[in-house]
Amino acid sequence: MKQKIIIIGSLISLIAISCHPGEAITNKNDPSTCEGCHINKEALMKLAKTDDTGTSDGGGGG
Amino acid sequence: MVQLEPWEKVLIKISGRQVSYKDIDPVHASIGCTTCHGGIEPATFEMAHDSTFVRDPSKKPDQNCSPCHDELVSTNANSMHSKAWGERTSIAQRQLGEDKDHNDFESCPAELKDGFEKECASCHTTCGQCHVSRPNSVDGGFINNHKFNKRPSQENNCTACHGSRIGTDFNGEIEGNFEDIHNLRGMNCFDCHKEDFHEDAQYAKSRYHITDLPTCIDCHDKTENPKNAWHIFHWPEGGLTGELSCFVCHSQPYNNCDNCHTKGEWKEGLNDYKEYPEFRIGFNTDRGLHDGKWVVVRHIPISRDSYTPWGHDDLPNYDARATWEYSSPHNINKFTAQTDTTGGAGCSENCHVKGENADINQTRFLWKSFVDSAYSDEAAANARVIVNDNLPESWQKY
Numbered sequence: 001m002k003q004k005i006i007i008i009g010s011l012i013s014l015i016a017i018s019c020h021p022g023e024a025i026t027n028k029n030d031p032s033t034c035e036g037c038h039i040n041k042e043a044l045m046k047l048a049k050t051d052d053t054g055t056s057d058g059g060g061g062g
Numbered sequence: 063m064v065q066l067e068p069w070e071k072v073l074i075k076i077s078g079r080q081v082s083y084k085d086i087d088p089v090h091a092s093i094g095c096t097t098c099h100g101g102i103e104p105a106t107f108e109m110a111h112d113s114t115f116v117r118d119p120s121k122k123p124d125q126n127c128s129p130c131h132d133e134l135v136s137t138n139a140n141s142m143h144s145k146a147w148g149e150r151t152s153i154a155q156r157q158l159g160e161d162k163d164h165n166d167f168e169s170c171p172a173e174l175k176d177g178f179e180k181e182c183a184s185c186h187t188t189c190g191q192c193h194v195s196r197p198n199s200v201d202g203g204f205i206n207n208h209k210f211n212k213r214p215s216q217e218n219n220c221t222a223c224h225g226s227r228i229g230t231d232f233n234g235e236i237e238g239n240f241e242d243i244h245n246l247r248g249m250n251c252f253d254c255h256k257e258d259f260h261e262d263a264q265y266a267k268s269r270y271h272i273t274d275l276p277t278c279i280d281c282h283d284k285t286e287n288p289k290n291a292w293h294i295f296h297w298p299e300g301g302l303t304g305e306l307s308c309f310v311c312h313s314q315p316y317n318n319c320d321n322c323h324t325k326g327e328w329k330e331g332l333n334d335y336k337e338y339p340e341f342r343i344g345f346n347t348d349r350g351l352h353d354g355k356w357v358v359v360r361h362i363p364i365s366r367d368s369y370t371p372w373g374h375d376d377l378p379n380y381d382a383r384a385t386w387e388y389s390s391p392h393n394i395n396k397f398t399a400q401t402d403t404t405g406g407a408g409c410s411e412n413c414h415v416k417g418e419n420a421d422i423n424q425t426r427f428l429w430k431s432f433v434d435s436a437y438s439d440e441a442a443a444n445a446r447v448i449v450n451d452n453l454p455e456s457w458q459k460y
Binding site: 030031032033034035037038039041044045047048 | 067068069072073074075076082083095096099101103104105106107110208
């Protein structure tokens with residue numbers, strides 16, 4: 001019984017992982033994540049002032 | 063249109079009870095940023111946007127939009143927006159000959175194909191430039207916080223590209239014009255344009271050859287007002303005297319362009335590139351494609367040496383196509399300078415080239431003398447479009 005639970009549990013975990021291959025890492029206070037930076041207006045404005053390569057040409061096509 | 067600030071272009075604005083991008087577009091959020099865009103996460107800014115980072119993943123839709131959107135990706139590869147078949151036809155005909163079309167484009171010299179791919183094709187277009195961001199032609203920027211919009215935004219997508227003609231006309235931005243009546247009534251592009259934008263359009267040698275394009279009579283049937291004398295005389299097909307395209311009576315002056323369209327001249331206004339309002343009635347050379355013996359024509363920015371910035375000599379068959387081409391201005395009004403009957407005058411007094419108004423009314427037509435004087439190098443190209451030989455005998459000639 002215990003083995004069955006472990007196997008079923010492992011299968012469910014595998015399915016869950018394979019269905020969410022790269023879900024966004026979210027942390028509003030962590031600018032090291034994509035979303036943490038792109039939802040942070042102040043961080044983007046600061047970056048735009050100090051760097052004219054990344055943000056200035058971003059967002060063209062999505 | 064006004065460009066967004068650099069930071070504004072890439073901001074995903076979280077508002078209200080939203081806590082993350084998942085609350086804006088849960089389906090696409092579940093895929094993860096780096097799955098489509100590459101780069102590294104978590105990372106510093108520089109590392110995150112390393113050499114693997116892709117600004118517009120939909121440049122490679124077979125990799126990034128499939129497998130979820132397989133069918134659309136497959137047909138859209140040959141859609142009118144992706145391939146600009148009409149532009150290919152224009153270039154092929156002016157280079158190779160009148161009997162050619164878009165299917166012959168690949169037989170054009172390498173510099174023409176290369177220039178086309180680098181310049182024209184760069185605007186014609188990716189999935190993301192219609193469904194996520196403003197197009198490259200206006201330097202991008204998220205429209206709706208990177209939410210994938212099934213229906214593109216008229217202002218941020220459609221007229222961002224189709225702005226100098228369609229947008230300007232539709233919004234009534236030319237001095238002295240009114241906005242299009244359909245705009246005034248609150249209609250948008252998709253109320254009329256129900257054609258399949260993603261279809262494989264390789265069958266169509268221009269945008270006017272697309273099936274299911276909107277026509278006026280989709281809504282405005284001839285029986286709508288059976289006693290309308292002007293419609294009885296001038297209905298495009300079956301009018302009693304002169305068969306006119308609807309645009310001849312119901313459009314206002316529209317933007318025309320002069321000179322080159324390559325190497326950014328159209329953006330910078332270089333080499334005498336200019337846009338100007340004009341209204342000219344020309345002879346319809348393709349009744350199978352366009353209704354009416356008479357249509358309105360627009361000057362397009364092509365010259366014999368248009369492609370010299372691409373390293374190409376003069377176009378050898380430049381005269382194969384008119385430079386005053388059929389047009390469908392999006393500035394329709396019931397009453398225009400042609401149909402204005404204020405004071406009891408019949409609309410013929412504003413249009414027919416005879417009697418005391420002949421000198422004024424002749425300015426609405428594409429005469430040989432007008433082309434010869436203003437566009438002397440284009441006389442042969444427009445020989446079939448000019449009106450001289452086809453107007454009534456009783457009218458004055460210019």
